[in-house]
Amino acid sequence: MGGPKQKGVVTYSVSPFRQRALKGTLHGYIFNGYSRAMRQAPYMLIPFGIGYSVYAWAKGKSAYYNSKEGHHAMAGH
Amino acid sequence: MIMRDVNYGWMIRYIHANVASFFFIFVYLHIGRGLYYGSYKSPRAITWSIGVIILVLMMAIAFLGYVLPYGQMSLWGATVITNMLSAIPWIGQDFVEFIWGGFSVNNATLNRFFSLHFVLPFVLAALAVMHMITLHQHGSSNPLGISSNADKIPMHPYYLFKDLVTIFLFFLLLSLFVFYMPNALGHSDNYIPANPMQTPPSIVPEWYLLPYYAILRSIPNKLLGVAGMLGSLLILLAMPILDTSRVRGSQFRPLMRFAFWAFVTDFFLLMYLGSQHAEEPFITVGAIATVFYFAWFVVVVPVVGIVENTLMDIATTPANAKESAANPVPSQA
Numbered sequence: 515m516g517g518p519k520q521k522g523v524v525t526y527s528v529s530p531f532r533q534r535a536l537k538g539t540l541h542g543y544i545f546n547g548y549s550r551a552m553r554q555a556p557y558m559l560i561p562f563g564i565g566y567s568v569y570a571w572a573k574g575k576s577a578y579y580n581s582k583e584g585h586h587a588m589a590g591h
Numbered sequence: 592m593i594m595r596d597v598n599y600g601w602m603i604r605y606i607h608a609n610v611a612s613f614f615f616i617f618v619y620l621h622i623g624r625g626l627y628y629g630s631y632k633s634p635r636a637i638t639w640s641i642g643v644i645i646l647v648l649m650m651a652i653a654f655l656g657y658v659l660p661y662g663q664m665s666l667w668g669a670t671v672i673t674n675m676l677s678a679i680p681w682i683g684q685d686f687v688e689f690i691w692g693g694f695s696v697n698n699a700t701l702n703r704f705f706s707l708h709f710v711l712p713f714v715l716a717a718l719a720v721m722h723m724i725t726l727h728q729h730g731s732s733n734p735l736g737i738s739s740n741a742d743k744i745p746m747h748p749y750y751l752f753k754d755l756v757t758i759f760l761f762f763l764l765l766s767l768f769v770f771y772m773p774n775a776l777g778h779s780d781n782y783i784p785a786n787p788m789q790t791p792p793s794i795v796p797e798w799y800l801l802p803y804y805a806i807l808r809s810i811p812n813k814l815l816g817v818a819g820m821l822g823s824l825l826i827l828l829a830m831p832i833l834d835t836s837r838v839r840g841s842q843f844r845p846l847m848r849f850a851f852w853a854f855v856t857d858f859f860l861l862m863y864l865g866s867q868h869a870e871e872p873f874i875t876v877g878a879i880a881t882v883f884y885f886a887w888f889v890v891v892v893p894v895v896g897i898v899e900n901t902l903m904d905i906a907t908t909p910a911n912a913k914e915s916a917a918n919p920v921p922s923q924a
Contacts, residue, residue: 557848565856568876569863575872 605773606765611653612776613765615799618646626830627851629840630732636831638725643827645718650800650824652715655708661701662781663791669696669704671794675807678814695787736839793868801865802858808869809881819881826888833888835896837903846895854887 578584593600622642625631631639658669673690677683692699727746733739744750768775776798780791796804806823810816841847857880864877905911 554848554852557845558852561849561853561856564853565860568860572864572872572876576867576870579871 602769605769607656608777609765609768609773611656612797612799613761613768614649615653617761618649619799622646622827623855626854627841628732628734629736629834629836629838631827631830632834632839633831634729635726635732638722639831640828641718641722641725643824645715645722646827647824648711648715648718650803652708652711653797653799655704655711657781657797658696658701658704659708660781661785663783663785663789664778664781664794666696666785666787667791667794668796669700673700675813675817675820678817680814732839734840734842736842795866798862798866801863802861803865805861805865805877806881806884808865809874809877819885823884826885829888830892833892835893835900837900844895844899846899847892850887850891850895853891854884857883857887 579588593604595601597603625639625642654668654672658665673687673696676690677687679686688694690700691697692703730739730743778795778797780795783791795801803820803823807816807820810819836844836847838844841851860880861877861884864873864880867873
């Protein structure tokens with residue numbers, strides 16, 4: 515406007531990182547999450563496998579004890 | 592009344608019941624994370640101890656609330672749980688009748704349980720604040736298990752807004768339960784009004800109490816059963832002492848990782864056993880699972896720590912270190 519050049523004017527804007535605050539979050543959640551879970555798998559699958567087989571065995575045994583065959587087999591006891 | 596005659600009363604009630612379940616889901620995940628990453632170790636043992644007290648109080652509050660609808664499972668659950676106090680030597684029976692305000696679970700019991708279910712959450716909130724105060728003394732732990740003193744950020748805004756994302760995701764999941772399957776986590780028998788003249792075919796607590804209920808039933812002696820159930824929670828307090836490892840957390844400890852998942856498996860197994868009738872083969876499996884639960888704390892955790900410490904010592908003794916220097920790996924030769 516013909517006046518002296520303004521100095522020291524500071525203009526703030528939203529940081530480009532702020533504008534996409536969640537950039538890559540979903541990708542990281544899915545792919546990094548998958549790879550982290552898979553690295554845990556060897557330590558997890560063996561105990562879970564044993565636990566599931568105990569659960570399945572107990573369930574089967576219970577069904578047998580409550581079946582006609584089971585009642586017959588246990589009749590002497 | 593609230594289900595049919597109050598506008599959106601059903602929603603208030605279903606939200607209340609399902610949030611209780613989700614509270615436990617989150618707390619169990621939180622405890623599991625703490626166990627896995629060794630958050631209980633010094634200098635945060637006090638935070639961990641307050642956390643264990645919060646867990647016990649939460650269970651008490653949840654139990655008190657479950658009695659209030661006064662269905663069959665409420666009445667008989669309350670009968671079973673309050674009767675545990677009768678196992679206290681000498682004063683047991685008198686003490687239970689004092690708690691009941693009569694000779695069985697009755698109106699007076701319901702009245703005082705209602706008052707306690709309202710008042711105790713304020714105590715819980717105060718404990719949660721103490722949990723945070725003690726945590727902020729040293730700051731959060733981290734998955735690497737090293738000190739984060741050089742790089743800390745304030746709780747507000749960073750953690751509050753990070754957690755808000757999870758909270759909104761939780762609302763989404765909660766809505767699925769409240770609007771589409773509000774009774775999925777509860778037992779149908781609690782829709783039968785309480786009847787002191789008839790016991791239900793089986794007395795099953797809410798899912799989050801099942802592992803402890805299984806431990807209670809696995810021990811034939813009444814007093815020892817009650818002690819075992821309480822002990823299964825309070826033994827968490829001993830974790831800072833029982834963990835002998837010099838490394839915080841399981842991230843870099845393969846044996847401990849394996850042991851951790853074995854414990855998680857045992858927890859789920861006990862949860863299943865708690866929901867079944869007290870008959871074979873569940874009695875035997877329950878007894879073994881209970882022994883493993885306690886053995887995990889008292890034997891597995893300290894021994895795994897000592898074994899891993901020793902392996903580390905062997906690998907880093909001067910003699911072994913010299914040997915590896917004398918025989919460098921081929922790429923360096």
